[in-house]
Amino acid sequence: MLECKxxxxxxxxxxxxxxxxxxxxxxxxxHIEGPNGVGKSSLLALLTGLSSAYSGDVYWQQQKITAQRxxxxxxxxxxxxxxxxxxxxxxxENCQGFQRLYSSQTDVDLYDVLLKVxxxxxxxxxxxxLSAGQQRRIALARMYFTECKLWxxxxxxxxxxxxxxxxxxxxxxxxxxxxxxxxxxxxxxLSIPEANYKKLFLTKATVEEHYV
Amino acid sequence: xxNVFIQVVRQDLLxxxxxxxxxxxxxxxxxxxxxxxxxxxxxxxxxxxxxxxGVIWVAALLAALLSFERLFKDDYIDGSLEQMMLSPYPxxxxxxxxxxxxxxxxxxxxxxISPLLAIFLSLQIDAFYALSLTLLIGTPILSLLxxxxxxxxxxxxxxxxxxxxxxxxxxIPILIFSTMAVEAAASGQDYLGFVLLLAAMLVxxxxxxxxxxxxxxxxxxx
Amino acid sequence: MLKWLxxxxxxxxxxxxxxxxxxxxxxxxxxxxxxxxxxGLAFAPADYQQGDSFRIIYIHVPAAMxxxxxxxxxxxxxxxxxxxxxxxxxxxxxATAPIGAVYTFIALFTGAxxxxxxxxxxxxxxxxxxxELILLFVYMGIIALYNAFSDKVLAGRAASILxxxxxxxxxxxxxxxxxxxxxxxxxxxxKFEQPSIATEMLIPLLMMIFSFATxxxxxxxxxxxxxxxxxxxHRAWVVKLVQAKQRx
Amino acid sequence: MAFTSxxxxxxxxxYSFYVWLAYGVSLLSVITLxxxxxxxxxxxxxxxxxxxQREKRIKAANNREHNL
Numbered sequence: 161m162l163e164c165k166x167x168x169x170x171x172x173x174x175x176x177x178x179x180x181x182x183x184x185x186x187x188x189x190x191h192i193e194g195p196n197g198v199g200k201s202s203l204l205a206l207l208t209g210l211s212s213a214y215s216g217d218v219y220w221q222q223q224k225i226t227a228q229r230x231x232x233x234x235x236x237x238x239x240x241x242x243x244x245x246x247x248x249x250x251x252x253e254n255c256q257g258f259q260r261l262y263s264s265q266t267d268v269d270l271y272d273v274l275l276k277v278x279x280x281x282x283x284x285x286x287x288x289x290l291s292a293g294q295q296r297r298i299a300l301a302r303m304y305f306t307e308c309k310l311w312x313x314x315x316x317x318x319x320x321x322x323x324x325x326x327x328x329x330x331x332x333x334x335x336x337x338x339x340x341x342x343x344x345x346x347x348x349x350l351s352i353p354e355a356n357y358k359k360l361f362l363t364k365a366t367v368e369e370h371y372v
Numbered sequence: 373x374x375n376v377f378i379q380v381v382r383q384d385l386l387x388x389x390x391x392x393x394x395x396x397x398x399x400x401x402x403x404x405x406x407x408x409x410x411x412x413x414x415x416x417x418x419x420x421x422x423x424x425x426g427v428i429w430v431a432a433l434l435a436a437l438l439s440f441e442r443l444f445k446d447d448y449i450d451g452s453l454e455q456m457m458l459s460p461y462p463x464x465x466x467x468x469x470x471x472x473x474x475x476x477x478x479x480x481x482x483x484x485i486s487p488l489l490a491i492f493l494s495l496q497i498d499a500f501y502a503l504s505l506t507l508l509i510g511t512p513i514l515s516l517l518x519x520x521x522x523x524x525x526x527x528x529x530x531x532x533x534x535x536x537x538x539x540x541x542x543x544i545p546i547l548i549f550s551t552m553a554v555e556a557a558a559s560g561q562d563y564l565g566f567v568l569l570l571a572a573m574l575v576x577x578x579x580x581x582x583x584x585x586x587x588x589x590x591x592x593x594x
Numbered sequence: 595m596l597k598w599l600x601x602x603x604x605x606x607x608x609x610x611x612x613x614x615x616x617x618x619x620x621x622x623x624x625x626x627x628x629x630x631x632x633x634g635l636a637f638a639p640a641d642y643q644q645g646d647s648f649r650i651i652y653i654h655v656p657a658a659m660x661x662x663x664x665x666x667x668x669x670x671x672x673x674x675x676x677x678x679x680x681x682x683x684x685x686x687x688x689a690t691a692p693i694g695a696v697y698t699f700i701a702l703f704t705g706a707x708x709x710x711x712x713x714x715x716x717x718x719x720x721x722x723x724x725x726e727l728i729l730l731f732v733y734m735g736i737i738a739l740y741n742a743f744s745d746k747v748l749a750g751r752a753a754s755i756l757x758x759x760x761x762x763x764x765x766x767x768x769x770x771x772x773x774x775x776x777x778x779x780x781x782x783x784x785k786f787e788q789p790s791i792a793t794e795m796l797i798p799l800l801m802m803i804f805s806f807a808t809x810x811x812x813x814x815x816x817x818x819x820x821x822x823x824x825x826x827x828h829r830a831w832v833v834k835l836v837q838a839k840q841r842x
Numbered sequence: 843m844a845f846t847s848x849x850x851x852x853x854x855x856x857y858s859f860y861v862w863l864a865y866g867v868s869l870l871s872v873i874t875l876x877x878x879x880x881x882x883x884x885x886x887x888x889x890x891x892x893x894x895q896r897e898k899r900i901k902a903a904n905n906r907e908h909n910l
Contacts, residue, residue: 170747170828171745172744172745172746173746173824173825173827173828174828175828205594208458210454210457210458210590210593210594211594212594230460230461230462231460233458233459233460234460236458238454238455238458240451240454241451242449242450242451242454243450243451244450244451244452244454244455245450245451245452246383246387246446246447246450246452247450248386248387248388248390248391249383249386249387249390253383253386256379257379257383258455260375260376260379261376261379261380261455261456261459261461261466262459262460263460286390517759517763520755520756520759524739524752524755524756525739525742527743527748528742528743530742531742534735534738534739534742537731537734537735537738538735538738538739538756540731541728541731541732541735541760541763541767542759542760542763542767544728544767544770544771545763545766545767545769545770548770548771548773548774549770552773552774552777573766580762584755584758584759587676587755588752588755591748591751591752591755592748592752594748635851635861636843636844636845636851637843637844638844639844640844640855645855645856645857646854646855646856646857646861647854647855647857647860647861649854649861650860650861650864650865653864653865653868654864657868692875692878693875696871696872696874696875699871700867700868700871700872703864703867703868703871704864704867704868707860707861707863707864707867708860708864710860711857711860809872813875813876813879816879816883817879817882819883820879820882820883820886823883823886823887823890824882824886827886827889827890827893832890833890833894836887836890836891836894837894839887840891
C-alpha cells in the first residue's frame with residue numbers, strides 16, 4: 161500500500177505542489193494527469209525516492225521509504241522517460257542485465273518474453289540499431305519477468321504503436337488484478353475497468369497558495 | 373550479491389568492446405602527451421631521465437581525467453544509471469563495480485604500455501619496476517577519487533572543466549608519492565616506503581570512496 | 595535529532611537570529627582591527643633580521659589561520675548538514691566557501707609579497723605556501739560546483755559532500771607536500787619558520803587574529819542570510835520582508 | 843613610535859613597495875568580498891519584487907477574464 165502524507169515539492173525555488181495526500185491500495189491503477197510542467201515527473205521522482213521532498217513523507221507498507229530503501233526497491237519497478245536500455249547491448253543482454261539487477265523470476269525464457277513484447281527476430285541486434293519504440297519495448301519486457309508489486313511508469317505509452325499500447329494495457333490490468341499497484345502518468349485515455357481505476361488531477365499551484 | 377557485481381562489470385566491458393574508440397582514446401592521448409616532452413625539452417638523456425617519472429605520471433593522470441567523462445555519462449543519458457540506483461542492491465556496491473570496469477578499460481592499458489614510454493624518456497632500467505608498481509597501485513585511487521567528482525558533475529551540462537578542478541587537488545598526494553618512489557628507484561635507493569604509503573591510500577579509497585560516490589549520485593540524479 | 599523544529603519556522607527564525615548577532619560581530623571586529631593594525635604597522639619594533647618587511651605578518655598569519663578556520667566551519671556544517679539532513683547547515687557551507695577562498699588568496703599573496711624581499715623570488719615552492727595554494731584550488735572547486743547547480747538545495751548537498759571529501763584529503767595533501775618539499779630542497783632556502791616573536795610584536799598579532807576571526811563570523815552570518823533569502827524566495831515570510839522593505 | 847617621521851613610516855625601512863602592496867591587495871580583496879555579498883542581497887530582493895509584480899499582472903489578467 162503506497163501512501164504520501166502532506167507532500168510538498170519545491171524545484172529551484174518554485175513550489176510545484178503543496179500538502180499532497182495520496183493513498184493507493186493493492187489492485188489499484190492510479191492515473192496522474194495534468195498540464196505539462198505541473199510536476200508529474202517530480203511527483204514520481206519523490207515516490208521512487210530518487211529525490212527528496214521539501215517536507216512530508218512517502219510510505220510503502222506503512223514505513224517511510226527513506227528508512228527502508230533496499231527493501232522498498234525490491235518491490236519497485238520504475239520506468240522513466242529514458243528507457244534505461246544500453247544501446248551497445250542486444251535486447252537479450254539488456255534483459256539479462258535487468259534480471260540480475262532486480263528481483264525477478266530467472267526461470268523465464270527471455271525469447272518468449274521478447275516475443276510477447278513484439279521483438280521476435282530482433283533479440284540479438286544491438287539496441288542502437290532499433291527504433292525508439294522498439295528500445296522502449298525492451299524496457300517494457302521487464303514487466304513480464306519481474307516480481308515487483310509496485311510499478312511506477314512515467315508516460316509508458318510514448319513512441320509505442322496501437323497494438324503495443326493495447327498489450328501494455330492488458331498487462332497493467334492483469335498486474336493490478338493480481339494485487340499489484342500501478343502508478344502512471346500519461347496523456348492518453350485509458351480503457352481500464354472502473355474497479356481498479358483511480359485518477360489524480362494535478363493542478364498548477366494557483367497564485368495565492370503559492371507561498372508555503 | 374557477488375554475481376550482480378560481475379554482471380555490472382561484464383556488461384560494461386561488453387558495452388565498451390562493442391565500440392573500440394572509447395578504449396583507445398586515452399591510450400593514444402597518453403602516448404602523445406609523453407612524446408611531446410622530448411620534442412619540447414630537447415633529447416638530452418640525463419634531463420629526460422630526470423623528468424621521466426613526473427612526465428609519465430602527469431600524462432597518466434590527464435589520460436585518466438579525460439576518460440572519466442565516460443564513466444557515468446553514457447549511463448546517465450540512456451537512463452541505466454537511474455535504474456541502477458533503484459535496484460535492491462546497495463548503490464555503493466554497484467558503483468564500485470562500475471569503477472573497477474572503468475579502471476580495467478582505461479588505466480590498465482596505460483599501465484601495460486608505460487614501460488615502452490619509459491624507454492622513450494630513457495628512464496633507468498631499474499626504475500621500470502617501480503614505475504609499473506606505482507601505476508598499478510596509484511591509478512585505482514585516481515579512478516575512485518575521480519569517480520566522486522564525476523558523480524557530482526554527471527547531472528551538469530558543462531561538467532568537464534569542473535571535474536578537473538575538483539579532482540586534481542585530490543590527486544596531488546598520489547602524484548607526489550609515486551614520482552618520489554620512481555625517482556628513488558632510479559637512483560638505486562629503497563622506494564618501498566612510498567609504495568606502502570600509496571597502498572595505504574588505496575585501501576582508504578576502496579573503503580570510503582564508494583559511499584561518497586553513492587551519496588554524490590543521489591544528489592546529482594534527484 | 596533536529597527534526598522536532600518544524601522546517602518552516604527554522605529558516606525564518608534563523609534569519610532573525612543571524613540579523614541580531616551580526617552587529618555584535620561588527621562591534622568586536624572594528625576596534626580590534628584598528629588598534630591591531632596601527633600597533634603592528636607603526637608601533638611594533640622592526641625585526642632585527644628582516645627589518646620592516648616582517649610587518650606583512652600581521653595580515654599573512656591571521657589570513658592563513660582564518661583560511662583553515664573557515665574550512666573547518668565548513669567541514670562541521672557539511673557533516674551536520676549531510677548526517678542529520680539539516681538544510682540550514684548546507685547553506686552555511688555555501689555561505690562560508692567564498693570567504694575562505696578570499697582569506698586563502700590573501701594569505702597566499704601576502705606570503706609571496708613577504709617572500710620576495712626575504713628570498714628574492716616572488717614564488718617559492720615552500721611547503722606551507724604550496725598547501726595554501728592547493729587549499730585555494732579546493733575552495734575554487736567547491737564554489738564552482740555550488741554555482742554549477744541551478745537547484746540550490748542540490749547545490750548545497752553536492753558542495754557539502756565535496757567539502758567532506760576535501761577535509762579527509764587536506765591533511766594528506768599537506769603531509770605529502772611537506773615531505774615532498776623537504777626532499778626537493780634544492781637551494782638552501784631558509785625554512786619559512788615562525789620568527790621568534792617578542793611580546794610587543796605578539797600582542798598586535800593576536801589582536802589582528804581576533805579581528806579577522808570576528809570578521810569571518812560577521813561575513814558568514816551576512817552571506818548565510820543571503821543564502822536563506824535565495825532559497826526561501828517562495829516563502830511567505832520572505833515576501834512580507836520584501837514588501838516591508840519596498841514600503842519602508 | 844617605531845618610526846621617526848611619517849615619511850619614514852611610508853618608506854617602511856626600504857620595503858615600502860612589498861608591505862603596501864600586500865596590505866593594498868588584501869584590502870582590495872576584502873572590499874570585493876563585501877561588495878559582492880551586498881550586491882547579491884540587493885539582487886535577491888529585486889528578484890522577489892519582480893516576481894510579485896509578475897504575479898500581480900497574472901492575477902489582474904485573471905480577474906479581467908472572469909468578470910468579462
